[in-house]
Every structure is written in C-alpha cells, then in structure tokens.
Amino acid sequence: MIMMMFVISACAGITSNDSAVSMVGQEELPKEAEEMALPTSLKDGIDGKPEQEESKEEVVVMDKLLLSVGDRRLSVEWEDNESVDALKDLAGYGMNINMSMYGGFEQVGSIGTSLPRNDSQTTTSPGDIVLYSGNQIVIFYGSNSWAYTRLGKITGLDEKELEDIFGNGDVTISLSVGA
Numbered sequence: 330m331i332m333m334m335f336v337i338s339a340c341a342g343i344t345s346n347d348s349a350v351s352m353v354g355q356e357e358l359p360k361e362a363e364e365m366a367l368p369t370s371l372k373d374g375i376d377g378k379p380e381q382e383e384s385k386e387e388v389v390v391m392d393k394l395l396l397s398v399g400d401r402r403l404s405v406e407w408e409d410n411e412s413v414d415a416l417k418d419l420a421g422y423g424m425n426i427n428m429s430m431y432g433g434f435e436q437v438g439s440i441g442t443s444l445p446r447n448d449s450q451t452t453t454s455p456g457d458i459v460l461y462s463g464n465q466i467v468i469f470y471g472s473n474s475w476a477y478t479r480l481g482k483i484t485g486l487d488e489k490e491l492e493d494i495f496g497n498g499d500v501t502i503s504l505s506v507g508a
Contacts, residue, residue, distance in 0.1 A: 397503040407481040411445040420504040434471025448476040456483035470495040
C-alpha cells in the first residue's frame with residue numbers, strides 16, 4: 330500500500346497544498362502517513378528547500394478606540410461598557426475634544442452630546458479616563474473622588490509623564506477608530 334502511494338504520489342506531481350491528496354476509491358490519508366510515503370525530495374519545495382508552514386494571518390481589528398494628544402498616540406485600556414461603545418460610535422473616523430485644566434489634577438472636555446452612563450463613587454488615579462455628567466470626558470493626571478462612569482486608563486506612562494502631557498495648560502485630544 331505504501332509503495333502504491335509512493336508511485337501514485339510521484340506520478341501526481343508536487344502539490345503545494347498541505348492537505349493529503351484524495352484519490353477516487355481510497356480514503357484520505359492523515360498528514361503523517363502522507364509525509365512518510367513521500368521521499369524527502371518530494372517533501373521539499375520546488376527549490377529544494379523545505380516548504381514553509383502556512384502563516385497564521387493576524388486578524389486586524391478596525392474598531393479599536395484610539396486616543397491621541399497632538400501627534401502622540403496614547404495606549405489605553407478601554408472599559409467594556411455601553412459608554413465606551415457609544416463613544417466609539419461617536420468618534421467614527423475622528424473627533425477632537427478641547428480639554429481644559431481643572432483643579433490642578435484633571436483635564437475636562439465636552440463631548441457635545443450625552444452618552445449612556447453608569448456612575449458610581451470612584452477614587453481616580455493618574456491616567457484614569459472617566460465620563461462626568463454623561464457629556465464630559467475627564468482625563469486625570471492626579472486623583473479625585475466623585476461619581477463617574479469609568480471609560481478607561483492610559484497605560485505605559487508614569488505619573489510624571491502624564492503630568493507633563495496634561496498638566497501644562499489646555500490640550501486637545503483626538504479620538505478615532507482604527508487598528
């Protein structure tokens with residue numbers, strides 16, 4: 330049987346398909362059996378080098394909410410809630426929000442409409458992004474205690490870096506949806 334497979338495989342030519350070749354009247358062989366039946370020269374590609382395994386394509390998610398300040402994109406871990414979903418829908422392909430310093434520990438900006446909210450008493454820390462009163466986004470470079478809806482947290486920056494970005498005057502943030 331193995332000899333017969335060898336002869337049929339050699340006559341069939343070289344295929345670049347990784348699956349076993351099905352023949353009329355015979356069962357499909359598992360990949361291991363097919364590889365045992367083929368000589369090394371036929372297991373290799375046409376150029377004599379072993380064929381590369383199929384690469385697993387990375388799926389690119391094009392619905393990630395992105396936050397930028399100027400030309401700097403910030404890494405954010407967004408909450409999984411309806412407020413973030415609504416903000417993502419609102420951001421579409423881009424929106425700018427003019428933020429103003431407030432209290433020496435936060436930037437506050439109107440988003441121009443009300444989003445779903447689920448406020449709870451929260452003590453924030455530097456990097457937290459929250460929804461205030463349903464229609465304002467707040468980014469903290471200090472901390473505060475109030476009733477907010479959590480939206481996310483800026484990651485990868487320490488307290489000093491956050492203060493350098495948000496604590497030196499008003500800023501404009503950009504929200505967009507992309508990869």
